[in-house]
Amino acid sequence: MTPLAHAQAQAESSPTWWPPGSLVLRLMLVAMLAVAVSGVLSAWLASRASEREAIRRVVGxxxxxxxxxxxxxxxxxxxxxxxxxxxxxxxxxxxxxxxxxxxxxxxxxxxxxxxxxxxxxxxxxxxxxxxxxxxxxxxxxxxxxxxxxxxxxxxxxxxxxxxxxxxxxxxxxxxxxxxxxxxxxxxxxxxxxxxxxxxxxxxxxxxxxxxxxxxxxxxxxxxxxxxxxxxxxxxxxxxxxxxxxxxxxxxxxxxxxxxxxxxxxxxxxxxxxxxxxxxxxxxxxxxxxxxxxxxxAPLEGAQRNAWWLAAAVMAASMALLAAFMVWMAQPLERLCHSALQLAHGVRSDAIQWPRATGEVGTLVKVFEGQVQQSAQQHQQRAQLEGQLQAILDNASVGIVITRQGILEVVGRQACQMLGYCDEELHGRPARTLYASDADYQRLGERVQDAFRAHGAFDEDVCFMRKDGSPVWARVQGRGVRADDMAGGTVWILEDMTAAREAQQQQDWAAVHDPLTQLCNRDAFVQRMGVLLAERSARARTPGTATVDAAAAGSEGDGVMLFLDLDHFTVVNDVAGHDAGDDVLRHVARLVESQVRQIGWAARLGGDEFAVVLPGCSLTRGQVVAEQLRAAVQAWEPSYQGRSFTLGVSIGLVVLDASLQDVPSVLYAADMACYDAKRAGRNRVETRHASQAAASGRMPLGPV
Missing domain, CATH: 3.30.450.20 (PAS domain)
Structure with a gap:
């Protein structure tokens, strides 16, 4: 018989009398000791008083x-x-x-x-x-x-x-x-x-x-x-x-x-x-x-008789007291038994709570309230678990939650990416997903360094499928609770195998920055040129002008963001260039994760980045720019035992019809970023092409 079935059977056949528990037994022992001590003390005081009275009479x-x-x-x-x-x-x-x-x-x-x-x-x-x-x-x-x-x-x-x-x-x-x-x-x-x-x-x-x-x-x-x-x-x-x-x-x-x-x-x-x-x-x-x-001597004989009588009275009193305490403790014992049944999983409707007043009655009300609250929490937990399972089953990325090196939650996308069936990875060691102990140990050291420096992890990691084949994924990790890493870590996995294979091609290295893996300046100029050319071609095609105007009114002409890190040189001077390179890699990851669904990013050089949001309205572009600024400001990297505070100045320019070539776009965005620097840094400034032309700084030809 299982413990639950045994507890259910006990609940259905509860006796009418319960033996006292340890607390009641200790109280009974204390009460009996008190009766014994008080009886002995009273008898001794009475004996002493009678002796003194007898001596007083003899003296008189x-x-x-x-x-x-x-x-x-x-x-x-x-x-x-x-x-x-x-x-x-x-x-x-x-x-x-x-x-x-x-x-x-x-x-x-x-x-x-x-x-x-x-x-x-x-x-x-x-x-x-x-x-x-x-x-x-x-x-x-x-x-x-x-x-x-x-x-x-x-x-x-x-x-x-x-x-x-x-x-x-x-x-x-x-x-x-x-x-x-x-x-x-x-x-x-x-x-x-x-x-x-x-x-x-x-x-x-x-x-x-x-x-x-x-x-x-x-x-x-x-x-x-x-x-x-x-x-x-x-x-x-x-x-x-x-x-x-x-x-x-x-x-x-x-x-x-x-x-x-x-x-x-x-x-x-x-x-x-x-x-x-x-x-x-x-x-x-x-x-x-x-x-x-x-x-x-006669008095001592009388005292001995009195002592025996007192002992008999004390014994009778202790027996009556014990019986009375056992009777009084029955509601408490029934409450303890009911609480144990509840702890063993007996249904709350099958538990017979004692009907009592005083402290036991108050405890019964508290237990009943706790049972109701527990039922509500259980229902809410079931709903949350259902919602979480729905998220895990329908998320476009893989989601994994680990604690103390154990895979506690693994989403469906993560299981498919790694070649496992649903729930097959649940409860298994994280080491299962790596080719060797050395790979697992090296990655653990990188994760610890990243959490110490950034409070998060964002890198490409090579896992091993169930069939032994490698799979590359971009892994982003954060603690379930930021102040307690022992509470578990949430990992987001995005399959990067195809992108990793593309990186192996010779032409990929020619158009990507080796440090940040973003598009380099040449690739930015090429892609921006293609974007501007396509827009010009649509504008010259008869019958599409009206459509393009309507689209521009609903979606926008698109925007470009020019990002320049504030106080970046402080990190290089104090913590060294390796720390500076780590900052650039992390900022590149942060920017890419923010704009991946609506645009693309590039590193223009040094600590300057560009973000292109095609078809984005000015209002939407300003919101994205503010999100990027807040994300960089909230990040406080730590190197060599010292924390650093960074900021970013962002210049925003609308890709309207007045900007026909890439140099014009870069120049307008650079001027907007210059306005942000001059206004106090760590802010977003917006410029239109007409403003640059009015200032006399708009170039007339390619730069």
Whole structure:
């Protein structure tokens, strides 16, 4: 099956659905990538936002928690101080001098004494009056130096104090509260002190750290870093610098020398979230240290579920998007299929163009318009081809069109001249028409030189017929497009075999110019004399005068043109005589091709030419003269890389009855050409015999 038949069969059985093409597939891929990227980016942004929100909530919760714990511990300290103040108010100055009364008061008289684990009372001179431990009196020498120092500082400062941690072991660790005893007029009479064990209910009970959490630790420590409360009992009285997460935060806090404030602060680290708040009076700090990874584990699980859900949604969205794009692309795919059918030669009436709106609808209209325009162009091309074929079949000369050395068009006259049948030479190499490769190569070089110099070719060429016999033809060649020789060349062939054989005769050389192949001056005088004699004979024959007058009125007496090239010497002086001879040959060819059908031409000598147009009217002669002048002016030869501009001065004389001999005709035409030279050159001037006679320059006899 041929491609055309296959395409026709496809057009008759077109499916209702077409798979997407490469463009649609690429668009689908881009759209899916966009959906995937946007989905991943949205999920990532949502995950980051949820993570930041979770951390923000943890930070707020922890900050609030340590602030509450700091206030709670501060209230416990304040409550202990109030209890101690109640005890101090019950001690009178007389009791300081009566140890027994003071002992009775502390054991039985004041219930508030039971709040403390131990109590001490000292006089202003520092003498310890009572040292009561768990309800038992002990010797003053057993008092811890740190406790004794706290009593002295209270006596000297006169202000309540909360001591630092006292005791080197965890079971003995305690905190001492002091309260000055004053008279009513203000002087310090002594000091009373109460101590609470570190983990007593009134200070830091073990239940404060409950419930214990693996992902978080609540720690109370002093400004110096001593741990007072920790979920791990082994860490009590240790240094907070060794705590994971809390150590670096505490070190930076010390470097910044910040005061112990009740307001909480939180630091977020890669692995920990640390919140701290302080108690100004005892200079303690409460810290909550949370493992961020452990706390974010539930969130990460939720995020993983969200990622899977997002992936499922993206997959469903991409599938729906692909299906929608395939559905939307159906008009475009049908349009592509219809365009391919049109390219494969399917009849336009058999193609089913899709009905659509938007861009596809616009393209359909454009394609339909192109189809109509193509049909019109095809019809016009068929008409032009028919006209061209008619010209080729009926032209009196042979016409050949070549491109890149191939015979593309060969007219009937050219085929008959070369001995071939019609269309037999079409598509064959031009080399077929020559006897040898050397002849073809030499002619090609001459053609290139002529095109470079003149933009055209005009010479006699010897071809080889199909039967091997030679045939001479005058060949004129020009480019199909003057500015692009690669576009092809048009050749006009005129059979010159008979003329070439005549040139071989001895008498032909005697009457023709060897350079231009035109008639020489002697032949011109002879032919002009014959023309004038025939006209005189007709005029003397009775009964022909009236006929000749009527013919002269309709056709004219005939005219002669005298041509003299302008600026010809410039070509000889600059480019040399070979270039000058080439110019004369080309001008001779140009003149002969213009007047061959209505007259003849001759070279009178040098750069002077004569053109005789028998039976031509003055008006027609002036038109021909102007055509010759314009043709010479339009030609710009090029030699040795330089272009030259030529012109021609033309003198026109009417061959009326007053001109009876050749010298008179030549003289009148020469004077008309002289008038053209004097008027500025490159122009046509007309003279009648009466004008020459009036000027006194008309010769009376032969010249």
């Amino acid at each position: 919760q922890q900050t609030e928690e340590v602030e509450v714990m700091a206030r709670l511990l501060a209230s416990k300290i304040e409550q202990s101080q109030k209890v101690l103040r109640t005890v101090a108010e019950g001690i009178t100055p007389e009791m300081l001098n009566s140890p027994s009364s003071l002992e009775w008061l502390l054991r039985q008289g004041l219930p508030a004494v039971q709040f403390f684990d131990s109590m001490q009372v000292a006089r202003p001179d520092g003498e310890l009056r009572v040292n009561l431990h768990s309800g038992r009196l002990e010797d003053a020498a057993n008092l811890d130096p740190a406790e004794r120092d706290a009593l002295r500082r209270t006596l000297s400062g006169g202000k309540p104090l909360v001591s630092e941690l006292v005791g080197g072991r965890t079971a003995e660790a305690r905190v001492m509260f002091t309260m000055p005893l004053r008279r009513e007029d203000g002087p310090v009479l002594g000091v009373v002190a109460g101590a609470l064990k570190l983990h007593s209910q009134g200070l830091l009970p073990p239940s404060m750290t409950l419930p214990a959490r693996d992902d978080s630790r609540l720690i109370v420590f002093t400004r110096e870093g001593t741990i007072l409360s920790h979920p791990d009992p082994l860490r009590l009285l240790g240094n907070v610098r060794d705590e994971a997460g809390l150590g670096p935060v505490y070190a930076r806090w010390l470097q910044q020398a910040q005061p112990v404030a009740g307001r909480g602060t939180t630091v977020v680290q890669p692995a920990h979230i640390v919140s701290m708040a302080g108690m100004p009076l005892p200079q303690w700090l409460v810290a909550r240290v949370s493992d961020s990874r452990a706390m974010m």
